[in-house]
Amino acid sequence: MASSTRFRLPLVPRLAALLIMLGVSLQPAFATSVQEAEKLLRQKQPQQALEQIDLFLAKVPRDPQGRFFKGLILTELGRIPEATSVFQKLTEDYPELPEPYNNLAVLYAQQKQFDKAKTALEMAIRTHPSYAVAHENLGDIYARMATQAYDRALQLDSSNVGAQSKLNLIREMVGNAPRGGGKPTSTSTLAATPPATVTAVTPPVASVSPKAPEAAKPAAPAALPAPVAAAPVAATPVEPEAGSASLPVADITRMVEDWAAAWARKDVSTYLAQYDSTFEIPGKKSRKAWEAERRARIDKPGAIEVRVENLQVARDGADRVKATFRQHYKAVGLKSATTKTLVLVSRDGRWLIQRERVGG
Numbered sequence: 001m002a003s004s005t006r007f008r009l010p011l012v013p014r015l016a017a018l019l020i021m022l023g024v025s026l027q028p029a030f031a032t033s034v035q036e037a038e039k040l041l042r043q044k045q046p047q048q049a050l051e052q053i054d055l056f057l058a059k060v061p062r063d064p065q066g067r068f069f070k071g072l073i074l075t076e077l078g079r080i081p082e083a084t085s086v087f088q089k090l091t092e093d094y095p096e097l098p099e100p101y102n103n104l105a106v107l108y109a110q111q112k113q114f115d116k117a118k119t120a121l122e123m124a125i126r127t128h129p130s131y132a133v134a135h136e137n138l139g140d141i142y143a144r145m146a147t148q149a150y151d152r153a154l155q156l157d158s159s160n161v162g163a164q165s166k167l168n169l170i171r172e173m174v175g176n177a178p179r180g181g182g183k184p185t186s187t188s189t190l191a192a193t194p195p196a197t198v199t200a201v202t203p204p205v206a207s208v209s210p211k212a213p214e215a216a217k218p219a220a221p222a223a224l225p226a227p228v229a230a231a232p233v234a235a236t237p238v239e240p241e242a243g244s245a246s247l248p249v250a251d252i253t254r255m256v257e258d259w260a261a262a263w264a265r266k267d268v269s270t271y272l273a274q275y276d277s278t279f280e281i282p283g284k285k286s287r288k289a290w291e292a293e294r295r296a297r298i299d300k301p302g303a304i305e306v307r308v309e310n311l312q313v314a315r316d317g318a319d320r321v322k323a324t325f326r327q328h329y330k331a332v333g334l335k336s337a338t339t340k341t342l343v344l345v346s347r348d349g350r351w352l353i354q355r356e357r358v359g360g
Helices: 015-021 028-042 046-059 064-076 080-093 098-110 114-127 132-156 161-175 249-264 268-272 287-298
Strands: 305-315 320-331 334-347 350-358
Touching (some): 028 064, 046 064, 064 080, 080 098, 098 132
Antiparallel strands (some): 334 350
C-alpha cells in the first residue's frame, strides 16, 4: 500500500444514543459524564472531555463503557500508545466483547502492524460472528497485506506483469471504493464505526440481536432478574477415537452447570474451586492477583445471570476434555453472548478447569 495510506477513527461517538438503541440503559451518573464528555468533544475540546471521563473512572475505574470512551478520546488526541493500552486491557478484562478488539485493530493498522490488526479482528469475529464492521475491516487488512506482498514481488522482479495487474486491481478496489458512498478517494480507511445507518463507534455491550431492538427501560438493580444458574442443557458428545474411553458427558455437564451456578449466585469460593492449580492465568497475572480480580468483579452490587446452551464435549488428551458451549451473561449495564471453551482435567475423580478461552 502506498506510504500515504491513513486510517481514521470517527471524531464524535454518540455513545448514549447507541446504548439506548441496543436496549442497554445507562445509570444516571454514567450518562451525565458521557454526555458531558461527548459535548466537549463536539466542541473540539478533547482534553476537557478526557478530564471529564477521568473523573468518572476515578469513581468507577473498571467500568467498560467509560474505559472504552477514554480510548476513543485518547485516539482523537493522538495519544496512540495510551489508547492502544486502554483497548488492550479491555480485551484482557472483557474478552467476550468484540468492539475493543476492533478499535485495537484500527490503531494497529494506523501503524501498519497488519499482522496484529488481523489477529485482533479475528478475535472480534470469534466473539461476535455477526459483527459486520470487523468482517469488512478484516477484508481491508487482507487487501493491504496482499498489496505489501505484490509490492515486494515487483521490487524483486519489476517485469512481473501478473503482480502489477493484481496490485492495480487491489488499489482500485480498496483505494477508490469509499465506505458509505461519496466520491472515490485514494486514501483507504479502516472503520471503527458500525454500518452507515449508525454514526458512532459501538460501545462494549452485548452482541446485537437480529430482531428490531426494544425501547430501553430504566435500569435498577431491583428490576434485574434474580441470580440464576445455567439451565440444564443436553450436551452433545463428539465421537471419540476408536479404542479410547467413552466420554464422561454427564459428569462434564454437571460440572459446567455447577460452575455457572456458582458464578450466578456469586458463590466466589465455589466458583474459584472449579479451577485447577495448573490453570493458565490470562494476562500473565499471578494466581493470587487473578483470583482477587475475579472476586472483585463477581462480588459487586447487582444480579448476575449466566446461562449455558449447546454444550459439546470432546476428548483433548488422555485425561483432558474440551467443553464448548454458548455462554449468555447479563449483569448491571452489561450483556453478552459468546462461544466459550473450557479445557478440563481429571483430578481425583473431579473435573477442573485448566484453560478457559473465548471461541472453539
